[in-house]
Amino acid sequence: MSIKIENLTFKYSEGTQFETKALDNINMEIKKGEFIGIIGHTGSGKSTLIQHFNGLMKPEEGDVIVEGKSLKNKKTKLKLIRQTVGLVFQYPEYQLFEETVYQDVAYGPKNLELDEKEIKKRVKYALELVGFDYEEIKDRSPFDLSGGQKRRAAIAGVLAMKPEYLVLDEPTAGLDPAGRNEILGQIEKLHKKSKITVILVSHSMEDIARLVKYIYVLNKGKLHMEGTPKEIYSQSEELKRIGLGVPQIVDIMKELKEKGFEVNTNIFNIQDAKNEILKVIRSNENV
Numbered sequence: 001m002s003i004k005i006e007n008l009t010f011k012y013s014e015g016t017q018f019e020t021k022a023l024d025n026i027n028m029e030i031k032k033g034e035f036i037g038i039i040g041h042t043g044s045g046k047s048t049l050i051q052h053f054n055g056l057m058k059p060e061e062g063d064v065i066v067e068g069k070s071l072k073n074k075k076t077k078l079k080l081i082r083q084t085v086g087l088v089f090q091y092p093e094y095q096l097f098e099e100t101v102y103q104d105v106a107y108g109p110k111n112l113e114l115d116e117k118e119i120k121k122r123v124k125y126a127l128e129l130v131g132f133d134y135e136e137i138k139d140r141s142p143f144d145l146s147g148g149q150k151r152r153a154a155i156a157g158v159l160a161m162k163p164e165y166l167v168l169d170e171p172t173a174g175l176d177p178a179g180r181n182e183i184l185g186q187i188e189k190l191h192k193k194s195k196i197t198v199i200l201v202s203h204s205m206e207d208i209a210r211l212v213k214y215i216y217v218l219n220k221g222k223l224h225m226e227g228t229p230k231e232i233y234s235q236s237e238e239l240k241r242i243g244l245g246v247p248q249i250v251d252i253m254k255e256l257k258e259k260g261f262e263v264n265t266n267i268f269n270i271q272d273a274k275n276e277i278l279k280v281i282r283s284n285e286n287v
């Protein structure tokens, strides 16, 4: 099962002088259970692409096939697709509006017309999945939470719909480093715990590098590259050319190697780099 994108092209304001080709013949397949990243410079088409994943935007040219169901087919029930593919918008906390965290997270399940008991079960499940203590958080006002907490509450609202795919549009945008770590850490945990498919959209290589197993790079509406982090980061010149660059740590490991330290350069995040550097230092001490 998967989300399959076939020859997808999308133009804003088609036929007017403002026509913009936001997506240009995109092909990709995101299989269930994966943790993938979509990266690209601002305006490269990331948000337009992912709004096609759950039918919020309809495929005009090409097709989107979710779990075998074509979004072009009039018989495909969009309500069901939106439940299968949960989309967390950029700055999702702006959509928190209820008096309590409980009510906010319960909003989606209520619309599914579930009974009160099932709603409560789902709210608890979702809040715990993003790392909250249910009893402690449920009656608080969403407006009293920190930036990172607000965002986690908003993500819980989507998780309460029990989607099989979770799409996050720039989930760390506007947060300080502590808030970023909090969010990314929770996303990683929830992927491990619930086995949910995660699609992480970001313009930050540092975010993507930490977590994902496979990367799609968008540039000017086109799928410019795809591959494992190792495959993508080995093309640092090309990434720089399209305004992206590699995570700082990749450059640092390369430099260490060039200076004669026998480090593994196939490393993309700070934690692994630390372990690798310590290993090399310790083995030198033993000589």
Ligand code: ADP
Residues within 6 Å of the ligand: 012, 013, 020, 021, 022, 040, 041, 042, 043, 044, 045, 046, 047, 048, 049
């Ligand atoms: P990203 O999320 O990567 O920043 P977007 O999908 O938002 O990219 O934008 C892709 C292109 O489409 C950009 O050129 C952007 O200016 C344009 N665009 C996005 N939203 C709209 C809109 N509502 N109307 C017209 N053009 C848009």
Ligand code: MG
Residues within 6 Å of the ligand: 046, 047, 048, 169
């Ligand atoms: Mg965007």
